[in-house]
Amino acid sequence: MRYQNTYVNLDTRLYHEQPPTPLDNPRVGHFNTQVAQQLGWANDEDLMTNWVEILGGQYVPANFKPLSMAYAGHQFGQWAGQLGDGRGLLMAQVLDNDGQPQDLHLKGAGLTPYSRMGDGRAVLRSTIREYLCGHALTQLGIPSSNALGFVVSDTRVRRERIEAGAALMRVADSHIRLGHVEWIASFAPDVLGEFTDYMIDTYYPECRDSEAPVLAFLTAVVERTARMIADWQLIGFAHGVMNTDNLSITGSTLDFGPFGFMERFNPAWINNHSDHTGRYAYQNQPAIGHWNLNVWLPHFMRLEGVTRETLADCLAPYEATFMQHYQQGLCRKLGLPHQRESLSLAFEWLTLLEDNLLDYTNSFRALLGLVAPADHPYEQKLLDTMTTELSGDAQQVWQDWSARYLAQIEQLLLEQAVNDMTTNNPVYVLRNSMAQRAITAAEQGQFEEVDRVFRLLANPYSVQDIANDLDSNAPAPDTPQMPISCSS
Numbered sequence: 001m002r003y004q005n006t007y008v009n010l011d012t013r014l015y016h017e018q019p020p021t022p023l024d025n026p027r028v029g030h031f032n033t034q035v036a037q038q039l040g041w042a043n044d045e046d047l048m049t050n051w052v053e054i055l056g057g058q059y060v061p062a063n064f065k066p067l068s069m070a071y072a073g074h075q076f077g078q079w080a081g082q083l084g085d086g087r088g089l090l091m092a093q094v095l096d097n098d099g100q101p102q103d104l105h106l107k108g109a110g111l112t113p114y115s116r117m118g119d120g121r122a123v124l125r126s127t128i129r130e131y132l133c134g135h136a137l138t139q140l141g142i143p144s145s146n147a148l149g150f151v152v153s154d155t156r157v158r159r160e161r162i163e164a165g166a167a168l169m170r171v172a173d174s175h176i177r178l179g180h181v182e183w184i185a186s187f188a189p190d191v192l193g194e195f196t197d198y199m200i201d202t203y204y205p206e207c208r209d210s211e212a213p214v215l216a217f218l219t220a221v222v223e224r225t226a227r228m229i230a231d232w233q234l235i236g237f238a239h240g241v242m243n244t245d246n247l248s249i250t251g252s253t254l255d256f257g258p259f260g261f262m263e264r265f266n267p268a269w270i271n272n273h274s275d276h277t278g279r280y281a282y283q284n285q286p287a288i289g290h291w292n293l294n295v296w297l298p299h300f301m302r303l304e305g306v307t308r309e310t311l312a313d314c315l316a317p318y319e320a321t322f323m324q325h326y327q328q329g330l331c332r333k334l335g336l337p338h339q340r341e342s343l344s345l346a347f348e349w350l351t352l353l354e355d356n357l358l359d360y361t362n363s364f365r366a367l368l369g370l371v372a373p374a375d376h377p378y379e380q381k382l383l384d385t386m387t388t389e390l391s392g393d394a395q396q397v398w399q400d401w402s403a404r405y406l407a408q409i410e411q412l413l414l415e416q417a418v419n420d421m422t423t424n425n426p427v428y429v430l431r432n433s434m435a436q437r438a439i440t441a442a443e444q445g446q447f448e449e450v451d452r453v454f455r456l457l458a459n460p461y462s463v464q465d466i467a468n469d470l471d472s473n474a475p476a477p478d479t480p481q482m483p484i485s486c487s488s
């Protein structure tokens with residue numbers, strides 16, 4: 001691998017150098033060969049031979065520079081003070097095959113100075129969820145952390161019950177969160193200039209060409225965050241804990257806890273059990289992204305040339321960027337051009353889904369069964385299922401809507417419409433029930449189901465032989481989607 005361990009050269013107040021605490025008897029969970037190749041890990045015999053020991057914290061290769069990072073954050077809208085890597089370590093920074101920086105971060109690696117009341121560990125259940133979700137989002141084309149693999153162990157970890165300790169080697173373009181800057185502003189304000197230069201040089205080097213690199217950088221963070229959240233909305237992803245310590249400065253999805261993929265469409269869906277007010281409900285995510293950036297940006301006023309007015313200019317593109325990306329994406333999901341008539345059809349369609357509690361993923365995909373039935377037998381079945389779920393009144397709404405929709409489609413090149421629909425409407429997302437079945441088997445020592453779901457989600461936009469009916473089953477309309485607990 002091409003190591004580029006630069007974080008360890010920054011001011012020493014920003015991190016704590018330490019090795020992982022070994023897990024007891026680590027064993028193979030799953031390994032992502034594609035990520036290993038992209039990182040250059042696969043070309044290193046020592047790393048390939050010893051990957052289980054490395055993830056188990058028993059062996060630290062000579063080129064690794066493990067450290068825990070300090071950061072702070074706003075959690076559920078409140079200033080939470082110092083947080084930091086309480087159970088994860090930045091193990092190494094590398095340049096991947098495309099010359100992009102990638103962090104290798106071991107989650108579940110033991111106690112650090114930032115562990116507070118925690119035990120420094122991660123359980124198998126949450127490790128599998130994070131592993132599969134990073135993979136799912138990446139393969140769906142949404143910026144996200146991914147992982148090299150995970151191990152399970154004999155280390156016992158206490159949550160509501162005793163569970164097996166596990167560790168995940170997370171791979172992300174950066175592990176710097178909005179909360180890093182919040183920590184610096186409170187605890188080491190003199191390093192803000194150096195740290196900002198580091199963020200620009202490492203992750204946004206193109207901003208150096210601007211007349212005002214800091215402002216260009218901040219605007220780019222705002223725009224990337226807006227685009228990421230638009231992607232989430234389009235695919236039906238709810239992050240669940242959009243605290244400032246869980247948002248990356250690169251606009252890449254980070255920190256999977258009680259996340260969920262929308263099943264029966266309900267914009268007010270709250271997937272996090274601890275989110276009593278619905279702050280992080282699906283439909284609030286765009287506004288929360290803005291809220292987070294708005295508390296983050298003023299810290300940069302310490303730097304020369306940054307004023308309240310120039311910061312307002314940095315934040316201003318957020319809404320337009322989000323709207324443009326979201327609306328364009330919505331039109332593509334319907335195979336329509338991005339224009340006013342398409343958008344009104346799209347919003348009527350979403351209302352139909354909401355009023356009838358239809359499955360978000362299956363219903364969008366089902367439209368291929370309407371538009372090009374001959375080539376889409378699977379989608380025709382989805383369409384049948386969907387229409388049988390419509391009440392009497394809704395049948396009429398659907399007839400009326402689908403006639404107007406088809407009329408729009410007929411004016412277009414069908415091939416283009418089908419292509420847009422096929423590449424923007426997945427057949428498979430990581431439904432909670434899928435993750436749960438994989439977890440239940442893994443907790444019995446069987447990892448075949450993790451592997452099958454992993455392979456299924458490697459090609460989420462095409463129908464696959466390894467799928468079974470349960471992979472596309474929406475929960476019954478009267479079963480509320482289970483909120484997921486934060487305990488992990």
Ligand code: AMP
Pocket residue numbers: 083084085086087088114115116117118119120121122241245246255257488
């Ligand atoms: P999260 O809710 O997972 O984003 O974590 C919020 C903060 O709590 C971060 O600083 C984590 O490092 C820390 N944390 C979460 N779980 C643990 C744990 N089991 N042990 C130590 N720190 C933890």
Ligand code: MG
Pocket residue numbers: 245246255
């Ligand atoms: Mg976190």
